[in-house]
Structures are given as C-alpha cells and as structure tokens.
Amino acid sequence: RLRLRVHDAEETDGTGEFEVTGEWRVPSLCLSAITAGRLVVLVDEPAAPGDRRTFTPDWPRSALLAGTRTCRVIDLEGRTTDVTRRVGRQLQQMRISREVGGVVMNGDTIDLRRLDPHTAARYAALADQDRAFPEERAPVSEPGEEARRLADQLPGERPAFGSVGRRWSRRGGVLARGRFLEMRGRTTFQDHGPVLDTVLRIQPADGAPPFDAARRLTVPVDYLTVLHRTKEIVLVVSPNGVSYDVDWARSSLLAGVTAATVIAPDGEEIPVTGRPDLIWALMNLLASQGISITSPVLDLRKRRLGAVAGMAMRVVGR
Numbered sequence: 001r002l003r004l005r006v007h008d009a010e011e012t013d014g015t016g017e018f019e020v021t022g023e024w025r026v027p028s029l030c031l032s033a034i035t036a037g038r039l040v041v042l043v044d045e046p047a048a049p050g051d052r053r054t055f056t057p058d059w060p061r062s063a064l065l066a067g068t069r070t071c072r073v074i075d076l077e078g079r080t081t082d083v084t085r086r087v088g089r090q091l092q093q094m095r096i097s098r099e100v101g102g103v104v105m106n107g108d109t110i111d112l113r114r115l116d117p118h119t120a121a122r123y124a125a126l127a128d129q130d131r132a133f134p135e136e137r138a139p140v141s142e143p144g145e146e147a148r149r150l151a152d153q154l155p156g157e158r159p160a161f162g163s164v165g166r167r168w169s170r171r172g173g174v175l176a177r178g179r180f181l182e183m184r185g186r187t188t189f190q191d192h193g194p195v196l197d198t199v200l201r202i203q204p205a206d207g208a209p210p211f212d213a214a215r216r217l218t219v220p221v222d223y224l225t226v227l228h229r230t231k232e233i234v235l236v237v238s239p240n241g242v243s244y245d246v247d248w249a250r251s252s253l254l255a256g257v258t259a260a261t262v263i264a265p266d267g268e269e270i271p272v273t274g275r276p277d278l279i280w281a282l283m284n285l286l287a288s289q290g291i292s293i294t295s296p297v298l299d300l301r302k303r304r305l306g307a308v309a310g311m312a313m314r315v316v317g318r
Contacts, residue, residue, distance in 0.1 A: 002034070006041050006055065020055050028194045028219075029068075029185055030059040032227040035150050036066035037142030038087065040094065061094055064108070067140065068228040072109040075127055076120060080109075085137040089130055096122050140229055151257045155192045156220030159252035159260075161283055161293035162234075169290035171239035174205040175250070175283060180231040181212065183219070193221040202244055205237060213244070220248055226255045232276065234283065253296055254279055262316055263299040265309050270316055281315045 001023045008016035026034065033039055040061040044054045063069050067085040073093075074080050083089050093110070097103040100119050103110055112120040165173070181199045188195040196219050203210045234250035237243070253260050254276050262270040262282070272278050286293055289308050300309040 002057075004039065004041065004055070004057075006043070022055065024057055026057075027059050027185065028221060028224050029183060029196075029227070030063045031150065031154075031221065031225045032068045032229075033059070033062035033066040035141065035145065035225045036068070036228045037145035038062070038066045038138065040065050040091070064094075065090055066228045067138075070108045073123065073127065074109060074111040074113065076112050076124060078113070081127065081130075083130075085140075086130070086135045087138045088135050089126055092126055093123065096126075149258075151222035151225045154221040154225065156222030156252060156257070157192060157248040158294075159258045159296050160249040161253065161260075161279075161286055161296070161298055162247060162250040163292040163294055164287050164290050166290055168236070168239065169287065173239045173287075174237050175247075175287055176203060176205045176235045176237050176244060177280065178202040178233045178235050178244070178246075180233065183227075183231075186216075190218040193219045193224065200233070202235060204241075206241075215246075217246060220252065222257050223248065223252050223255060226257055230255045230276070234280075249294070250283055254283075258296050260296045261298070262312065263297065263301060264313060264316075264318060265300050267301065268318075270318070272316070278316065282312060285311055285315060 001021070003019060003021045005017065005019050007018075040058040042056045042058050044056070046053055064071055065087060070082065070084045071086075071090060072080055072082050072084075083093075093103075096119065100116075103115065103119065110123070112123050115123065162175075178200045181201050182197075184197045186195050186197060196217055198215050198217050198219075200213050200215055201210050202213055232251070232254060234247045234254055235244040236247045252258065256273055256276075259271065259273045260279055262272055264270060272282075282298060285308060286298075291305065291308065298312065299305070300312055305312075
C-alpha cells in the first residue's frame with residue numbers, strides 16, 4: 001500500500017500536483033524505486049465525466065528513473081552519454097518512447113542510429129537542449145526518504161559485521177568484494193526473497209584480476225530495496241581460494257540496509273552507516289582475528305574485543 005505524490009514534471013507552479021493512495025504489486029527488482037522515492041506513474045483519463053482517473057505505477061521505468069538501472073544514449077555520431085538520474089531528460093525520453101510505441105534498449109542503452117529518423121531527431125533535440133542547459137543529477141534518494149526504511153518491513157537476513165568460523169579463520173580464509181553486473185528475475189521465491197539469475201564481478205582479495213561468475217541466487221528482499229545505492233556484496237572465500245560464497249549478513253550491512261554503529265571503549269556511539277569502505281575494513285579486521293559480531297553494532301567495550309579495540313578505533317579514525 002503506497003501513498004504517492006503525483007506531479008507533472010513539466011508543471012513548475014504546483015498546479016499539476018496531487019496525492020493518491022492505492023495498493024499495487026511491486027516486482028522485487030523494483031523495490032529500490034520506492035526507497036529512492038521516484039516512480040513513473042501512468043495516468044489514465046476518466047472514461048466518462050465524473051469518473052475517477054486511474055493511476056498505475058510503471059515499475060520498469062521507475063527502476064530506470066530511480067537510478068537502479070543505468071541509462072545511456074548513443075547519439076548519431078556514436079558518442080555515448082550517461083543520463084542516469086537525469087530525471088527531466090529521462091521522463092521526456094520515456095514520453096517519446098510511449099508516443100511512438102516503444103524504443104528498443106540494448107541493455108540500458110538507447111542507440112539513436114537504430115531508430116527511425118523522426119524519433120532519432122526528437123531524441124537528438126533533447127540532447128542538444130541538455131548540452132545548452134545541463135541538468136544536475138537527482139539525489140540518490142529524494143529528501144526525507146532516508147527516514148522511511150522500507151527494508152525494516154521486509155524479509156531478509158539480519159545485517160551484521162559477520163560471523164567467523166574458527167577453522168575457516170585459522171586456515172586463512174578471507175573476505176572478498178563483488179558487484180552485481182546483471183540480475184534477471186525468475187518465477188521462484190524462497191523465504192527471504194526471489195531466486196534470480198545473476199552475473200557477479202568478483203575482486204579477489206589477493207589483488208588478482210577480477211573475474212565474472214554466473215550464479216543463481218536467492219537474493220533477500222531487504223537487500224533489493226537498496227539497489228539504487230549499491231550493487232556491491234561481500235563474499236566468503238575458502239582457504240584454498242576455490243569457493244566464493246555470498247555472505248548476505250555482511251552484504252546487507254555494507255549496502256546500508258540497516259544502520260551500522262561502532263561503540264568506542266569510552267561509550268561514545270559512532271555512526272558508520274553510508275561509509276562502506278570503513279565498514280569493509282572493520283569486517284576484515286574482525287575476520288582476521290576470528291571474531292564474530294552477529295549484529296550491526298560493534299561494541300568495543302566488551303572484554304572479548306579488547307585485543308582489537310585499539311586497531312578498530314584507528315580504522316574509524318579516532
């Protein structure tokens with residue numbers, strides 16, 4: 001159930017703005033559009049005088065507008081422009097596409113050289129207008145949306161700094177970072193989320209060149225709500241370097257699904273949400289020492305963390 005503030009981007013005086021409430025089924029891969037606070041809504045005019053207008057969220061276009069999917073345009077000269085989160089231009093492109101019956105995208109790229117001359121000229125005119133009056137990128141999330149944590153209401157593994165198996169740690173197991181390059185929906189849904197066909201780009205911890213791997217994964221629903229911010233994940237690497245398994249508790253904390261906090265030895269609470277590199281460094285420190293923290297709070301006042309408290313505070317920068 002959503003309450004939407006609908007407005008026409010071409011109206012600047014507020015006359016085209018109103019609110020509507022309704023219930024809609026949201027595709028899992030489009031949940032982050034709600035978190036970002038930007039949706040594309042199709043408005044149907046009433047069939048007869050006195051009838052109400054109907055409003056239908058366009059979920060694939062909403063994911064594009066939110067920045068969950070990238071959007072690029074190749075012009076007639078072969079130059080590529082990234083228009084991700086350039087909301088005004090994207091909406092105008094979507095309107096052109098709808099008027100002409102659809103424009104084919106290669107992945108998330110529109111190639112004007114493959115369009116009919118009239119449509120290509122309309123897209124080119126938008127590009128010329130954007131060069132003359134450059135549009136700033138919209139924020140990752142609209143102001144105020146950070147306070148409405150959709151992830152808290154959805155299933156998924158609890159975000160945490162991560163658990164450590166003693167045998168894995170003693171034998172030299174490490175953590176590695178990866179990034180989703182592709183995520184394609186299927187019809188299967190498990191307890192915590194949908195089963196997706198994915199392609200991961202994995203960066204080995206030893207500095208070896210990154211490599212891509214195709215995986216069929218159950219992706220927690222709460223992680224899907226932040227795809228407009230990040231597509232990074234944490235992988236647990238076996239001591240022999242053969243297996244790379246996704247650690248969803250660490251991945252969700254790194255992605256910012258929930259707030260992460262460090263409590264200093266003197267009791268000071270230090271928020272570290274939105275600082276993935278810092279969180280990543282703390283995760284590696286704990287893993288290297290064989291310490292499990294199964295919550296998003298790293299409390300350095302605890303006796304068992306005394307050996308790493310100083311190192312952790314240096315990582316934090318205090």
